[in-house]
Amino acid sequence: MKLQKCIFLLAVCLLPLCYGFITVNPEKESSHLSRNQEIPVYNFESLKPLLYTNSDKVHIVNFWAMWCAPCVKELPILKQYEANNPNVEILLVSLDFPENIDSTLKPFLKKKGITSEVVLLDDPDANSWIDKIDPKWSGAIPFTIIFNNENRSYHERAFENIEDLENEIKKTIKNK
Template sequence: MKKSLLLSCFSLFIFLSSCGDKKNKNTTIKNNENITVYNFNDIEPFLYSTSNKTKIVNFWAMWCAPCVKELPYIQQYVAQNPDVELLLISLDFPETIEKELKPFLKEKKITAKVVMLDDPDANSWINKIDPNWSGAIPFTIISNKNKRLFFERSFDSVEDLENEIQKNF
């Protein structure tokens, strides 16, 4: 039931984001050089690690309470492990970047690299990432060149994330 509700919310988000006037893909939103909007084809290469370095890719949104709760844990883990690379992929609306997303990141002291995925064909790209992914967020990929794991859940603490990485990498 919970998964279905999250998937329904996510599907509604994708539907709504496909309506109306669209911003150009693959360009930095005006007045924000740090948050770039991508479609899936352009973001897909970021989802893989080609080195021994551990890479964390986290799909999240401001409206997702478990996502917001875990962001500081992920960022703290990366700060304590400088050999780990982090990419946060926001699923919020591109038009919210200036008035909502940037202030949110500042307020929450999120300094990790954030990009935005704006691609209405979620049925296609969700399966390309992981056929077992329901589409619910938060969703985290942890990988290196030898291993790639998926977590369709939130991390409850820095220790929770650390334990997953230590036992798998």
């Protein structure tokens, strides 16, 4: 009995040490987890530069909200794609209310394990900025833009699975 207690105590004491061995990149993980400690609030004009790039790197900008069931269902797909493709830039543009950032949005992101960059778009003139992003966009979310410096596609729907997202990226970024 004493031996079992000793083994249990030894295991409990050594478990925190093992964490360092099973964490792939603790610095990267820590920076991603702390990334959403501060969520910037943008109007459309300040968000607009984030919708374009001069690089051939793949960028994904996803407009979503916590109250949108298809958006929430799609988040794990984007999370998985980002984990499998660390060179891709993913930006989640929340359309939630700014006053709910600390009380609801941050806890939601933490609970879901979302480490992608998140910003909040707070611009009341939606009819104007929706058309500036894509004149064909009805304003429904989720809405995703996939782009690099040469190619761009718009998706007014949720991706069904990781393969669906990968196929759309391959169609959009033909030279990759």
